[in-house]
Amino acid sequence: MQMPSYLTPEALDTFIRSALAEDIGDGDHSALSAIPAEARNRAHLLIKDEGVLAGAELAHHIFRAVDAELQVEQRLADGALVKHGDIAFTVEGRAQSILTAERLVLNCMQRMSGIATRTAHLNSLLAGTKARLLDTRKTTPNFRLCEKWSVLIGGGVNHRYGLFDMIILKDNHVDYAGGIRQAIEASQAYLTRTGRELPIEVETRTLAEVQQVLEVGGIERIMLDNMAPALLREAVALVAGRFPLEASGGITEETIAEVAATGVDYISVGALTHSIRSLDMSLKAF
Incomplete structure (x- = not known):
């Protein structure tokens, strides 16, 4: 490794x-x-x-x-x-x-x-799909290094390590910024202004928000938060491969295979590190 x-x-x-x-x-x-x-x-x-x-x-x-x-x-x-x-x-x-x-x-x-x-077990449930298993920042304070390392050993993929190496615009960022477009454009302007090169991911809660992200563009990945499998399939069809898709939010051992079968590229599971x-x-x- x-x-x-x-x-x-x-x-x-x-x-x-x-x-x-x-x-x-x-x-x-x-x-x-x-x-x-x-x-x-x-x-x-x-x-x-x-x-x-x-x-x-x-x-x-x-x-x-x-x-x-x-x-x-x-x-x-x-x-x-x-x-x-x-x-x-x-x-x-x-x-x-x-x-x-x-x-x-x-x-x-x-x-x-x-x-x-736990990572290896959940990873085995993704067999036959393209989905990759991601960890999150839901780690034990001062033990993140070991917990992220453990996910890799188990066959998972590390998401961002901290707040400094990626921009993820979650629901609160979007709401505080005034909407999807405002949050993305402000982040793009920030990167230009500061001379940084960081990927931008945007969390979406509805298909309407997914469509707004597609209209603005200039991002790395779209997160589909707390969407049922039927809605995930619609999102996959709507995006049509233009951006990688990450399913997130309350995904369990019982639901992960069905989520993976929708065609998403990544599945993030906070429980990999906070509930083992x-x-x-x-x-x-x-």
Whole structure:
């Protein structure tokens, strides 16, 4: 998998250092008090669930940030299908360091694997259609990097990473601007004025709004928000391939296949990151 632009060494370092500072504070006093500083040991990451593994690569970075001398032997890579009893990796080195890194590694991997598992499942329901599964900005504050990364591992597609890399004119933008045309033209003027090159996507709620977008043009994608499948099919016919179409709004496991069959190009599902079950796993000494 090609690494996305947001997954830079600097971004990883910032995330890990912030997360460790939150957890460790002025010291891991449990490990410091109970375990001799010179003690060495090993542990393995035990899978206790079924799904798609995610976060194993991140775990390596976390262990190195805690103690550069910890040795990690990877047995399963991100994206692997895992089952109860599988071992993702082993880690060996200072016992205090292993214990200090343990919770952050588990917190990240359990949630990331849950997201990747859910993404892979919903993706499988799109088989036979051209629709691609998108994530959203409905992420956990300060954990977006990991959640977006997990969607990629599960076979999904990242939508914009943040407010800075794309213009999406949602219903409130349109209403505040005074209408579809006003919102699009103001955004186009802003890009010209500031010298930026950003794609513009417009959320539409009705076929009349879709028609207004077609009349103005100059955008990248049209979002079809909370439209029933019959209305989605009408929108697909109306647009006739002039712009990619994204279906959004309350799409579930039970409805996603029917939505995909309407001919839309993308389906965005906020629940990929805001409503998932973490995979069960533990770091066990052996």
